Amino acid sequence: MAIDRSLVIKEMKSVFVLIILGMLFAWSGLGCNECTFNSPRFWKIGSLNALMWVALWKGNSYLANFISWKWPWIKFPMKRFIIGLIVTIVYSLAAMYGIIALYSWSLQVAINYSTGYSILITIIISLFMHGREFLINWRQVAIDAERLQKENIAAHYESLKSQINPHFLFNTLNVLTNVVYEDQDKAAKFIKQLSEVYRYVLDTRDREVVTLDEELKFLMSYLYLQQIRFGDKLKLNIQLEGVKSMVAPLVVQMLIENAIKHNIVSEENPLEIHVYTMDNFIVVENNLQKKMVFSEESTGIGLENICKRYEFLSNTPVEIIQNDKFIVKLPVIPVHA
Template sequence: MFRSKYRYVFIILLAAYSLINILWVIGDKLFEFPVPTGFLFLLLLVVILVVWELNRLVESRQYKLYEVTARKIHPLIILFLLSQLNAIIGALLGLAAVYLALVRGLTWSMEHFKLVIAFAFRVNLFLNCVNAIYFFLQKSKNAEVRAEQFKKDSIEARFEALRSQINPHFLFNCLNALSNLVYKDADTSARFIAQLSNVYRYLLYSQERKIVSLQEELEFIDSYLYLLKIRFGENIFISKHIATDAEKFHIAPATLQMLIENAIKHNVVSGKLPLKISITSYNGSITVSNNLQEKHVKDPSAYIGLKNIMKRYEFLSSKPVEIMKTENEFIVKVPLVQVDHT
């Protein structure tokens, strides 16, 4: 609030309002002698101006001070405490301005100072109250904007997860693999159909959910990995090392599938260059990594899946999604979410 571009208009209006109140209550005898209206307005204007501008200075640095206090004292409390000193400075400068304007010299009177500082404290309290209201209104507005953005990002991410599975290429590859299996191995064909059914059932079931348990996601991934092994055979190696209680942690639906799909999409998968994907969990996070053997022709998607995952986790967790690319490996570390059921 203190940094508003209209602050000088507000300062003048507040000074005028205060002047009207003082004139109506006690007239021009604020002190033991009459004070002309113009000089009284000068006093009020200087006090309010100094308090406002010093508070603006503190407000611009309040979050640095918040960090200094190890985030133990709310920024608004820090601002209010320091603004008390600003009110004292404002009262001193306002009284000095009137003394000099009245050609009285700096003949300080404690009674005069008490009157002016009482006014300065009241103005400061009023300004801090208005600023607190403004602060929480902005916070609420930002929360609404973030919620809407998350809703949009979540829809896009769900669409991306479904698109990567339901697109014609994926379906064609699955049907092609199935047609080859039907005449060779009836039992494997039946299992392939069951796993494909599990994949689609999970995607349709979870598309409206923000998070699912890690256990559900891993069961879905088992079905998805089975399809990949039928499709790529020995050209792809996938290992899982889950050192986390999968029932206690949650994850955004199809996150692991999107990361695996991303690895397949952007890397060569062949007998000479098999793709090796590792899924590991440790200390509240899960990591999907693969050996780096990028295709020469880049996919036009520009890592939309990764961007969607990062945006979703900005809302779901205080920890960010970490993406690391080395000379030989591509790594994505996703924070797991704990839900308090109490």
């Protein structure tokens, strides 16, 4: 792992400042009323104070960072406060008495010189460090919220574009032209399903999540259009009955659309797409038979958008596996009453 030299220099500077403050603390008479600048007692008291300042300031700083990482203020405010308070007290007392023991002084003398001031300094330092961590976490939440808004706008735009792009509309209308001449009843149903697809796209453009039942209802309309277009060349198997979950709108459809767009779909090589649940994931799986030349331009951001959207919706990341099959696993999002 590479070491950040600027960070090391910054840490060294802060330690040096604390040492100087500790020596000034002794020189001012707060640590040793009877000491003079040239006396050994001054240097002993000064070095004791300097070491105490470094241990309490830097130690509590690192502990505050670690505790905030383990138990963030935003998610566990009360737990974070209690654990932070206990750890600060235990560490500060251990550090003070450890340093005192290191100097081999009489415990009472050491307490008279340094403990009262050290406790006061510790309280001030702890308030500053924990308050700083709270503000940093609060600021990060504000940044994440802004980022979520931007990601949602980009994701919604990409979802709309994936449905309304000329290729999709051209292919769908081409199929409709043939169906109209062959079977008017089928053509009427085809048009109804197409309208359902676009209605769902418009209805969900401002929603972060929808129920899996809503998504499946839309998916049936979309897959009906694709099944009319490809017939037996496209084999679909969806097993999501009874699954209770929220999903990001249009995500499953985008994965199926990508599978169709990037793979050969023919009578000799039918494309098989399976959608099912496994280990708290919704899995979209297809066999790999990649096209050598794409008839449609690939932006390369479809999967990236899906992954980023799910970063905000679940603590479990989206999993992408590629071997002889292409598999995308979307974490199940619990349905809140």
